[in-house]
Amino acid sequence: MSFGSGLLLRVARRWIAGTDMDSALADAKQANSRGFGVVMNYLGEDVTDRAVADSHRQQYLKLQEAIASSGINGFVSVKLTQFGLGSDDEGAMARLEAVAENAARLHQLLWLDMEGSAAVDKTLGAYESLLSRRGGVGLALQAYMRRSENDLKELLDHGAKVRLVKGAYREPSDVVFPTRREVSENYRVLMRSLFDRGDDFAIATHDSKLIEEAKKLADAKHVNFRFEMLKGIRNELKEELTSSGYTLFEYLPYGGEWYAYSRRRLTEHPSNVLLLLRSLF
Ligand code: FDA
Numbered sequence: 305m306s307f308g309s310g311l312l313l314r315v316a317r318r319w320i321a322g323t324d325m326d327s328a329l330a331d332a333k334q335a336n337s338r339g340f341g342v343v344m345n346y347l348g349e350d351v352t353d354r355a356v357a358d359s360h361r362q363q364y365l366k367l368q369e370a371i372a373s374s375g376i377n378g379f380v381s382v383k384l385t386q387f388g389l390g391s392d393d394e395g396a397m398a399r400l401e402a403v404a405e406n407a408a409r410l411h412q413l414l415w416l417d418m419e420g421s422a423a424v425d426k427t428l429g430a431y432e433s434l435l436s437r438r439g440g441v442g443l444a445l446q447a448y449m450r451r452s453e454n455d456l457k458e459l460l461d462h463g464a465k466v467r468l469v470k471g472a473y474r475e476p477s478d479v480v481f482p483t484r485r486e487v488s489e490n491y492r493v494l495m496r497s498l499f500d501r502g503d504d505f506a507i508a509t510h511d512s513k514l515i516e517e518a519k520k521l522a523d524a525k526h527v528n529f530r531f532e533m534l535k536g537i538r539n540e541l542k543e544e545l546t547s548s549g550y551t552l553f554e555y556l557p558y559g560g561e562w563y564a565y566s567r568r569r570l571t572e573h574p575s576n577v578l579l580l581l582r583s584l585f
Pocket residue numbers: 416417418419444446469470471472473508509510511512532533534537538554555568569570572573575576
């Protein structure tokens with residue numbers, strides 16, 4: 305490991321629940337004891353080696369069993385490119401199917417993360433195919449995508465469960481809204497649609513203004529939803545929300561492939577430059 309990535313791992317530990325399943329399960333139990341549910345993700349993306357994609361499927365099957373046998377309040381969320389989407393689409397769908405079947409057998413929800421724009425159509429297609437055959441599946445939708453308003457209408461027409469996020473990948477401005485203000489405005493539009501027509505959805509943001517607005521919508525609509533936040537971000541707000549009676553799930557990623565995820569976390573907020581500097585001393 306180079307000096308640079310060693311340094312980043314030191315900082316990244318606040319966002320990841322360790323590099324192995326046992327550490328992640330211990331973290332999940334701790335989150336449960338603080339009143340949070342957990343969304344567990346085995347880190348990995350853009351996998352082109354079929355043996356690695358198979359090992360990711362195996363990891364999730366084992367993780368789902370461990371969640372069930374240890375009585376953890378939680379479920380898994382997967383990235384389709386970690387199952388080989390993009391290089392082996394058929395194999396990726398078969399791996400997803402195996403994890404979906406296992407989720408159904410164990411009565412667990414299964415969620416799909418949303419990745420970069422190149423994967424959006426295929427991820428929506430895979431999700432819609434799953435949803436038409438089984439319940440208990442949900443999908444992340446990114447408010448920064450210009451297309452998301454139309455996608456959400458269609459998803460809600462089909463009874464989808466949606467996790468609304470702002471969006472974390474670098475994309476050109478013909479694909480995404482380029483300013484933070486526009487992204488937040490679109491988040492509001494999509495959030496209102498969810499409170500009007502959705503069920504069992506997730507408001508996944510750490511943005512206080514959007515959270516306040518969600519609370520007001522929740523007071524008016526009385527629908528089944530939860531807040532979701534990432535491990536290591538705004539912990540005091542998580543406690544505040546649960547002690548006010550809201551349901552909160554913490555997203556816990558773990559595994560050896562922590563670099564791409566941690567880089568997104570590091571670069572999305574300027575305060576992290578300080579963290580990086582502090583870790584030098
Ligand atoms: P914003 O970035 O405006 O942050 C609001 C406030 O939160 C900041 O002012 C700061 O206080 C704090 N904060 C946020 N990020 C921080 C950071 N990295 N370090 C320190 N403080 C930070 N994206 C995606 O493209 N596909 C996906 O599937 C998912 N899945 C997902 C699941 C869950 C449960 C969450 C919460 C988020 C995702 N995301 C995601 C990530 C999402 O798109 C987005 O990048 C982050 O949530 C940051 O955006 P916020 O909505 O928090 O707003």
